[in-house]
Amino acid sequence: MMQCTFSDSINLAWGDDLPQESFFAVTDFTKSNWMETVTSQSTQSLSLGFISVMAATVVIHPIIFVTGAAAAVWAVGVVHAVEKGYQFFTDGEFQQLFWADSEDVQDEDKVEEKQAEKVCEDSSHTQSSSTAMSPCSDPPSPLFSPREKSNRRHINPMDKAILAHFPQLDNEVVTAEFPGLNALEFFYVFFSDKAPFSWKEFQESIGDVDINYGKWDKQKETPFTFHPSVLNAPRESLPKLPASSRKERVLEFKTLTKSYFGPAYAKARKVQRVTKFSTRLVIIECKTELFNIPYSDRFFVLERWVIESTKHDKSVNPAMLYNTKISVSVQVFMLKPCNFEKQIRSKTLSTMTGLVTTWCEKATKALDLTLKKKLERMRLKLDTQDTKSIYSYHSANTALSKPLKSSLLSNSNSDIRPKGGKEQALLKIHNKQLKIIEKKIAAGDMECIETKHCQLAGEGLAFARVLGQDDNNDSNNANQEETNTKMEKKKSKNLKRLVFKKKNR
Structure with missing residues (x-):
């Protein structure tokens, strides 16, 4: 009033x-x-x-x-x-x-x-x-x-x-x-x-x-x-x-x-x-x-x-x-x-x-x-205005948010992207395993599928695993991918050095 x-x-x-x-x-x-x-x-x-x-x-x-x-x-x-x-x-x-x-x-x-x-x-x-x-x-x-x-x-x-x-x-x-x-x-x-x-x-x-x-x-x-x-x-x-x-x-x-x-x-x-x-x-x-x-x-x-x-x-x-x-x-x-x-x-x-x-x-x-x-x-008027502003703030910020898109193989932190050569290699393996799982799901074979957190990938990253496959093989593949990445980086550095020496001559 x-x-x-x-x-x-x-x-x-x-x-x-x-x-x-x-x-x-x-x-x-x-x-x-x-x-x-x-x-x-x-x-x-x-x-x-x-x-x-x-x-x-x-x-x-x-x-x-x-x-x-x-x-x-x-x-x-x-x-x-x-x-x-x-x-x-x-x-x-x-x-x-x-x-x-x-x-x-x-x-x-x-x-x-x-x-x-x-x-x-x-x-x-x-x-x-x-x-x-x-x-x-x-x-x-x-x-x-x-x-x-x-x-x-x-x-x-x-x-x-x-x-x-x-x-x-x-x-x-x-x-x-x-x-x-x-x-x-x-x-x-x-x-x-x-x-x-x-x-x-x-x-x-x-x-x-x-x-x-x-x-x-x-x-x-x-x-x-x-x-x-x-x-x-x-x-x-x-x-x-x-x-x-x-x-x-x-x-x-x-x-x-x-x-x-x-x-x-x-x-x-x-x-x-x-x-x-x-x-x-x-x-x-x-x-x-x-x-x-x-x-x-x-x-x-x-x-x-x-x-x-x-x-x-x-x-x-x-x-x-x-x-x-x-x-x-x-x-x-x-x-x-x-x-x-x-x-x-x-x-x-x-x-x-x-x-x-x-x-x-x-x-x-x-x-x-x-x-x-x-x-x-x-003072009462200001208190009323503050109360209204608080309610309006909560009403604006407590609305139901849209659910995040996620797959069975990822958690709430799936938007985090791995960094470095080894992590990139593990991500490739993850994508490969995901395709295998999708084929299993399409065929109706749900019992041989599980997900686990791979310690090599870092905390909070979930990677798919198909039962019956060799975990060591996955690790070896990851190590091989990491080695290849390092070799490519080393070759790139050496090439830059050669170009630099030629210019100085």
Whole structure:
């Protein structure tokens, strides 16, 4: 049975024929490997509940202590929901992949060639920053071949246009590297509907409850980003982006606050929006809001995942096709004044850093197990091929061979021909005796015929003998024949000598 690759799955879902290769097969990603990874160690320590309650103790006055504590509890709920809700990225159908068949999405190389000039012209009229969000890489898994950090980016001509639509956020919390996957494959594995390595399992492992995932739906009119500066800017002032596809889904859940002063859980709502530019560039944004706790209407948290992939260094690992780098950044946007703004920002940053770092470690371990699964699959495939080749070899070499032609007077070594004068003489005798035997057989006289191995002829050579004949006579005849042969050779040598002497004279 042929293994299904990512490329096969994408083409099946889109009804398209995208020119891409895949290092892994779909069957390499098993849910059991992911569950083993996310449940291996507890992640409850990532909660902001007790930390935020501790922050509330800065309000010392006894009259306002309760209010301050309530505000701290609210901060607990908001920021903790941010840390928990951020994990709310996946749970959908892996086979029903992300974009619809009708979408016109170009390969990254074609996007560069056809639209780079136009994008640069459009972006020259904007005042947005041109600083690129350049991810760096942590040390990869031991199973994956390490590679040097590279500053090469495949979207250089489009940086200004992309940054105009996706302004940089204040805090970059994590950068990481995932060899073996391109940007689309990374999305399918971790963020798509029913992804094999779903964020939902990771979210459940840290205590979130009542988790409900919406499906990814195609969006055309909505903006690319949740950033307020872009939402409030006129569309005419923004440069045109290259061909892309957008999807959006809504997540709802309850996240644990770990607070003694308010509700145990805070209700959270996260809106996710993903933009796919090519197989090598995907951007995911998440807007998180909380409800039913104090000051929940004062702010929201925006997080962004920039997923870029480049061709893997063949000199390091020739089998690896792509190397994906992710950059996760976060920013808190205050909608109204709040006394705990500083605490909310600092705790959000520390929690998101720890949470995404932990997730990256678990994702890397899961990919380690996936690589082992791939190697096992390849080994079994090679063993099967070797077994088939062995069977085919035996079947080709164990077929019944045609019987060798032989006579009653010769054995399996009859193809060996005697050498030398004496052997030649014995062979003549053998042929003579064979004729006599054939006459006896034709006359029906079988009793006076036998065969034996003649020691004079050498080992393995059978010569016929007719009973009643003198063996010594046979030997004498053989000796006479040998003597005649020697005399002929001697005469030939003497003749050559005479000719040589005459020439010298």
